Amino acid sequence: MGSTQPDLAVAGLGVVAGPQADRSQRMMAAEAARLAIADAGLNISDIDGAVDLRRTGGGGDRGSYSDAFTRVLGLPANFYFVIGRGGALAGLGIAAAASFLQRGLAKHVVLVGAVDDWSKSQETKKHGHRGMAHAEKEGYWGKALGDLRAASHHSWMAARHMAVYGTTSEQLGAISVQQRAWACLNPEAKMYGRPITIEDHQNSPWVVEPYHLFDISQVSDGAIAFVLTTRERARDLAKPAVDILGQGFGEVAADLWWEKKNFQQMAVHNAKKQALAESGLGLQDIDVAELYDCFTAEVLFQLEDYGWCEKGDGGAFVEAGNIGPGGSIPTNTGGGLLSCYHLGDLTGFAEAVRQVRGEAGERQVANCEVALSTGHGGELVSPGMCSIHTTTLLGKAA
């Protein structure tokens, strides 16, 4: 174990999955937090800090609620704040909570993200809008022109990769099909019991071409919470501790968001470098990859950007079955945002914790020692893309 690894571990996990038509975001957050605290074998009174992981500034902006889950749950927290950027939630939350834990300002911090996108979309559908409900954003260029949803601009990345490297829709479909195979091993997944073929992917309706419906992530309700503490404390608790081995961060804007190459890559370079250096690990040590998958091309880009294949070869790599069950790099093993549910990077983060704990049931990857979880998102910068990329490596406590 490298000495530069952070003194942090995940001690408890709580998941609320599936449509929650009659439940508010704050109740979902409170319930997930209650589950995570119980999972760790802790009491409410042990929690002295709380972090609200909230998607902000991205395609799925949502208003805040005035009555926080901490009050609802009666958490005796000494601090409570909101953090998040697009779907990059867990990665940023861990980095922020670490400061409180390592300075002795807190012993156990609970971090929670809750969404009610599915419930809200059922409401807006009645008024003729399709897809997720959005809050208005200052400086959003394309809305009046027809750039209305994440698929409106994210699909350019797929289109550009296709134009430059000859990537095909069938190859993107291979990502969708393999993640669905994982989802069919996960009873919690929205698409459990509904396997698909490449033909199904090709026959699914165009939404924003080159994206078929099956290239696009779920619209979900739900909440995920986890308890973060120091490694030593985590070892005395109810569940096997999952250590945070390393983290890294990258911004497209640091490389100029108007750089044309940002339409065929994500801001992985620095994030990967930092996380591998902090953890003392290499790419070959990663047993499962939970890659942020708002759309299929984001998975393709990350497989290339992290180095599982060369830039431009992602299409052939996924077509060969490398990311599904039995593949060389098991990817989005719970079904991901595409086939499980969309709670930002918390979907993959929770799955990474379960894989490292050995709690992943039928989909458990044998001897999973190290899991990668990534986050992605940000404000929509005219005319381009979500900016942030976060890398978090988790591993079995020694």
Next chain:
Amino acid sequence: MTTTETTEAPPAWNKPPPNIDKDSREFWDGLARHELLLWTCHTCGAQYWPKAYCIKHENEPWAANLSWQPSSGRGKLFAYNVHHWAFHPGFKDEVPYYYALVELDEGPLISATMVGRPPAAGDVGKAVRIAYEDHPEGFTIPHFEFVGD
């Protein structure tokens, strides 16, 4: 007036309103004059869209070393997509519409929908130019069209 004469006025705007703010007001005023403006550095000539401090050197306070200047309005198709779903009811009669990312000859990328011949596979890299659609509400919506088709 006969019905054929009234077709020139576009229908009342039933889409999300343009997001015209303190940083983009002058740019939208340019579109209304049928000029595509780029945010241009007087020190080194670098051009940006949207508004930004020049990244090539130190700036004057408030980026006063830059201002909006007319561009060629020409560029190349960088990527495009086809919206088959109208996410907003105002686009219901327009789907499928073609939404393009254009690399302007001056360098910056900008996006707008295509008019005229729709793009097809193999059109990435082809020359396009801006087209203007004036609205009685007081704003002008930009589009792009292929040059020389």
